[in-house]
Amino acid sequence: MLLWSVSKRWPLLVTLVLCCSLAVTVNPAGAAGDDNPDALTLVLQWHHQSQFAGYYMALEKGLYKDAGLEVTIIRGGSDVRPDRLLAEGRADFISAMLPTALEMRRDGLPLVLLAQLVNRGNFQLVAWKHPDGSDGTPVVQPADLSGRRVTVWEQDFRSPYLALFRGWGARPEILPQYYSLSLFLHRGVVACSTMRYNGYHTLLQNGVSADELTVFNLWELGINLPEDGLYALADTWRRRPEASRRFVRATLEGWRYARDHRQETLEVVMRYIEQEKLPTNRPHMAWMLDEILKSIFPTNDDPWTFGVLSRQSYRETTQLLQRQGRIDSPPAYQDFVRTEALNGPL
Amino acid sequence: MGHFKQSLAVRLAILIVLGAGLVLLVVLTFSHVSLRRLFVQQVHERGDILTRSAVNRIESRMGRAEATVREAAAAFALLAEGRDQAQALIRASLADHTGLSGMTIALAPSGAPRSDHRMFSGWRRDSAILLRQDDLPGNSFQQDWFYLPYYLQRPVWTEPYYDNQTEATMVTYAVPILRQGQVWAVVSGDISLEWIRNMLDELPLGAGGLAILLSRRGHYISHPVRELEMRETVFSLAESLATPAARKSMADIGRRMLLGQPGQLSYRRPLDDRPAFLHYRPVPSSGWALGVVIPEQQVIATTLRLNRINGLVGLGGMSLLLIAALGVGWSVARPLKKLATAADRLAQGDFDAPLPAIRSRDEVGRLNDSFARMRVDLRRYITELTATTAAKEKIASELAIAREIQLGIVPKLFPAFPNRSDLDLYARLVPALEVGGDFYDFTLLDDNHLYIAIGDVSGKGVPASLMMAVGKTLLKSVIQTVRDPAQALKQVNDELAEDNDSCMFITAFCGILNLQSGDLIYANAGHNPPLLLRSGQDVTMLEAPPGPALGAMAGGCYESCSMQLAGDDLLLLYTDGVTEAMDPEHKLFGDERLLQTARGHRDVPARSLIEAVDAAVRQHAGSADQSDDLTLLAVRYRVESGRAVVAGEAGADPPVAVLSLLNRLPELARLTGWVKEQAQAFGLPAQAAMHLNLALEEWLVNIISYGYCDDHEHLINLRLWADAQRLRIEVEDDGQPFDPTARGEVDTGAALEDRQVGGLGIHFIRQTMDDFNYRREQNRNIVTLSLLRREAESTGEEGSC
Incomplete structure (x- = not known):
């Protein structure tokens, strides 16, 4: 999902920076006492961007503070392992996609879902409409990708695309896709995977016209995996239900605020971007904010409820992962999803 | 403006300066347009040269880096994949090409499973070259520098990136090494882009000019606004613009620049909507595009600066021109002003006012x-x-x-005869503008005889007035002695005609009115006939046979006429100034109008009549100038009550003796015989008979000699009445009217030559006859001589007188 090229030496650097920031932000005393505000740490699954705007706004507007929480937000990135931070007790909550979380749980991390934020997926497959020039076979439907080179993300992001290819009878040559879209832009491949809120717009910002592309929105093609959700260790939830619940409620409130105050939210996002000197720009963040909000807050036609993972979505996701062999036996919905986090009293 | 209108110098100066200003304006406008065109052309040339040279420099550096990396890749492909060789190669390459910041040789994960290393990196720190081996490169393989050449299987320049370690923008050239169609290793070299930034910063682009370097994807590699670098693309920047038009415009420009062709563009900058010129040129090796933006304002500013200088110079020139024009103007105007002053003084009559030198x-x-x-x-x-x-x-x-x-010299005192109740006379002379020659005159010759005259001298002016004076005076003096109008006119005519070189003449009418009998004897010398206003009758013109005008020709003969005025009859004399008075349309007053006027005023006093005629003439003339003298004289004769009418007295009885004679002197012999005969018959004493004979002879000689204007035969009738007391003889002739009784007594004491002709004869008649009367009846003169019949002593008495 990285849209900028990164030096091959940056992991070293980022690790260094991360260690410093952790040293500063993480409360070494762990959970706070009753007298003090509850100190909580949230780890994002990627670098600061509009994808996490609700968290920023909850913090920014004092919603966490009002809930008696002292929240620290840690950025994600390829150099950050949220599962590890969670396991080591250095973080209380993480933001993660549902498949990722399920795979973490498969790998022994006892996660529970406190709130499902992104209910509509953002996965896309973007293809050059005319990869071989105007005389060649155009890409109109997924099957047109057969025999052609496409890049797809590795590991936990791979599933929906495999489902797409299978479902639509496409047999492309799949190359790994990492952080950049450069191979696609060099026309080294015919298609690549993007997030609606991110990569697609990056292509446009790299001078690609929308009409040069054929876009397959996976959620429109029957493959809708719930994405970002808020997770904690089951133990955390058990030990600090009240604080957790307040955190969840404040987070949702933050998202609502972000939805209702987009310009202000964008300013805050950009401030995070500036602090991290991230190579992105305001229009891109604005786009991302708009798109992520669309996938979080249901409109009248949308079947989901804000913050809630439906049993059906859960079932579909687990079945898909099972089918692809990524998990063996999924946890029961009621074991995995802590709906009380949303509903309990503040 | 007042001064502007008044001063020639200022006006001249202003006009000159306006004209010159207009020319200056035209020149400045023209120069502005042409300078602008020139500068725009220069800008294009400059932009072209600058982009070309900058691209060449970038290309040369990148080309060298490319060559080094390619050489290293070639060498590494030939060498064994041992770690020592890799290290040596990196060190040698970095040492050889100082432009390279770092170099990496990475073996593909699947490429060389038995190799003793996976990845070697070398980089420059200060002057040293550091090397690092990484046997678990992990996600390094996921980076573009490896990922792209690995899958593209060709050398590739990565997108520029910000390197946190060196804190510089870097770009990497990566060359894959293939074995059996598989990428076996990738050799890459990094170069810093800081120098590009510096180079572009130093381009002489002028005020507001800027250079940008776009990556293949539109990222700002170099931009004067550093915050944009590596974060924004030309398309993202376009997206942040306010209007859809600006967004589209900027995105279009970006795509155009990245097409790989050089070009230039005059456009409005989407960022600030200001006109600018854009020159762009691709950097072929990396697919980048270099753009140079020069705002039009720069051109305009330069043009304006030059034009400002031109304008200032022009204004200076115009100031000099103004001074010169004022100088010239003043040099012209000053003498003119002095001249005007002199002319003013001249106009006021000062002929000695000095003229400017x-x-x-x-x-x-x-x-x-x-x-x-x-x-x-x-x-x-x-x-x-x-x-x-x-x-x-x-x-x-x-x-x-x-x-x-x-x-x-005309009598002007009215009433003329205050003591005479029987005489109503009034006259008026209204002179024309010029001196004219009209006159009137009247005087009482004795108690019973009134002389009246009116005249008009031909011509105007002083000569006419002199002539009038002469004529009037002459006529008056002559009438007093001659007592006969015809005779007087004849004498005056002869007098005036003599030596009349100026050929002037006078028309005149004169008459003598017997105030006892009402008889008027008159003569006319070419004058308008007077009007006769008889009481109770129509107004008529007096029959006055016109004789020649006075002074025209000597020897003229005039006829005396007589008529009797009854009581209250009025005679109106006038000159042609009345009848020939003209109105503005040159219509004459005329005789008829005069008659009419007179008819309307028949019974009024003379003065009223004249005033009425005068008023009528003035009314007729209206606004027309009076061209001639207007002269009027009116006289009314009133009958005294109890006056005897002699004619009636003699009417009844027939004469006892009559005698008719021809108007020939020899006939006098018959008279003498007839008188002797009658004397004897009536017993007249001899002396009385002689006196009677002499008296009759005198009178008849007078008639025969002067009474006729022609030589025809005329009968002179003598009638005799006799009674106890007296003999009465009437002598009747049809000659010119002549009243011998009107003549004054002869001055017997005067020298003989001064006496009037015939005067002595009449004097004798008076002395010898007991009564001597004259009347005129039916155009005939009737003289009555009476002789009392007495004894010798009475004759003696007679003789003693």
């Missing part, structure tokens, strides 16, 4: 000369005019005096 021979000088000449001419003219005017004034004054004299 102008020595120049230009128009002003010539004007001055003309003015001086004009002054001399004017002075001379005025001198002459003064003399002429003086002469004219003198003449006018003399004419006025002449008029005074003219008016002075």
Whole structure:
């Protein structure tokens, strides 16, 4: 999902920076006492961007503070392992996609879902409409990708695309896709995977016209995996239900605020971007904010409820992962999803 | 503006400056347009040269880096994949090409499973070259520098990136090494882009000019606004613009620049909507695009600066021109002003006002000369005019005096005869503007005889007035002695005609009115016949056979006529100034109108009649100038109550003896015989008979000699009445009217030559006859001589007288 090229030496650097920031932000005393505000740490699954705007706004507007929480937000990135931070007790909550979380749980991390934020997926497959020039076979439907080179993300992001290819009878040559879209832009491949809120717009910002592309929105093609959700260790939830619940409620409130105050939210996002000197720009963040909000807050036609993972979505996701062999036996919905986090009293 | 209108110098200066200003404006506009075109052309040339040179420099550096990396890759492909060789190669390459910041040789994960290393990196720190081996490169393989050449299987320049370690923008050239169609290793070299930034910063682009370097994807590699670098693409920046038009415009420009072709563009910058010129040129090796933006304002500013200088110079020139124009204007206007002052003084009559001393021979000088000449001419003219005017004034004054004299010599005192209740006389002379020659005259010759005259001298002016004076005076003096109008006119005519070189003449009418009998004897010398206003009858014109005008020709003969005025009859004399008075349409007053006027005023006093006629003439004339003297004389004779009418007395009895004689002197012999005969018959004493004979003889000689204007035979009738007391003889002739009784007593004491002709004969008749009367009846003169029949003693008494 990285849209900028990164030096091959940056992991070293980022690790260094991360260690410093952790040293500063993480409360070494762990959970706070009753007298003090509850100190909580949230780890994002990627670098600061509009994808996490609700968290920023909850913090920014004092919603966490009002809930008696002292929240620290840690950025994600390829150099950050949220599962590890969670396991080591250095973080209380993480933001993660549902498949990722399920795979973490498969790998022994006892996660529970406190709130499902992104209910509509953002996965896309973007293809050059005319990869071989105007005389060649155009890409109109997924099957047109057969025999052609496409890049797809590795590991936990791979599933929906495999489902797409299978479902639509496409047999492309799949190359790994990492952080950049450069191979696609060099026309080294015919298609690549993007997030609606991110990569697609990056292509446009790299001078690609929308009409040069054929876009397959996976959620429109029957493959809708719930994405970002808020997770904690089951133990955390058990030990600090009240604080957790307040955190969840404040987070949702933050998202609502972000939805209702987009310009202000964008300013805050950009401030995070500036602090991290991230190579992105305001229009891109604005786009991302708009798109992520669309996938979080249901409109009248949308079947989901804000913050809630439906049993059906859960079932579909687990079945898909099972089918692809990524998990063996999924946890029961009621074991995995802590709906009380949303509903309990503040 | 007042001064502008008044001062020639200022006006001249303003007009010149306006004209020059207009020219300057045109020149400046033209120069602005052409300079602008020139500068735009220069901008294009400069932009072209600058982009070309900058691209060449970038290309040369990148080309060298490319060569080094390619050479390293070639060498590494030939060498064994041992770690020592890799290290040596990196060190040698970095040492060889100082432009390279770092170099990496990475073996593909699947490429060389038995190799003793996976990845070697070398980089420059200060002057040293550091090396690092990484046997678990992990996600390094996921980076573009490896990922792209690995899958593209060709050398590739990555997108530029910000390297946190060196804190610089870097770009990497990566060359894959293939074995059996598989990428086996990738050799990459990094170069810093800081130098590009510096180079672009130093491009001489002028104020507001900027250079940008776009990556293949539109990222700003170099931009004057550093925050944009590596974060924004030309398309993202476009997206942040306010209007869809600006967004589209900027995105279009970005795509155009990245097409790989050089070009230039005049456009409005989407960022600030200001006109600018864009030159762009691709960097072929990396697919980048270099753009140079020069704002049009720069061109305009330069143009304006030059034009400002031009304008200032022009304004300076115009100031000098203004001074010069004012100088010229003043040099022209100053003498003109002085000249105007002199002319003003001249106009006020100051001929000695000094003229400005102008020595120049230009128009002003010539004007001055003309003015001086004009002054001399004017002075001379005025001198002459003064003399002429003086002469004219003198003449006018003399004419006025002449008029005074003219008016002075006619009697003007009315009523003329306050003691005479039987006489109503009034006259008026209304002179025309010029001195004219009308006159009237009247006087009582004795108690019973009134002399009246009216005349009109031909011509006008002083000669006419002199002639009138002469004529009037002459006529008056002659009538007093001759007592016969015809005779008087004849004498006056002869007198005037003599030596009348000026050929002037006088028309005149004169008459003598017997105030006892009402008989009027008159003669006419070519004058308008008077009007007779008889009481109770129509107004008529008096029959007055016109004789020749006085002075026209000597020897003229005039006829005396007689008529009797009854009581209250009025006679109106007038000159042609009345009948020939003209209205503005030159219509004459005319005889008929005169008659009408007179009819309307028949029974009024003389004065009222004259005033009425005068008023009628003035009314007729209206606004027309009076061209001739207007002269009127009216006389009314009133009958005294108890006056005897002699004619009636003699009417009844027939004469006792009659005698008719021809108007021939020999006939007198018959008279003598007839008288002797009658004397004897009536017993007249001898002396009385002799006196009677002599008296009759005198009278008949007088008639025969002077009574006729022709030589025809006329009968003279004598009738005799006799009674106890007296003999009465009437002598009747049809000659010219002549009243011998009207003549004054003869001055017997006067020298013989001074006495009037015939005077002595009448004197004798008076002395010898007891009664001597005259009347005129039916155009005949009737003289009655009466002789009392007495004894000798009475005769003696007679003789003693």
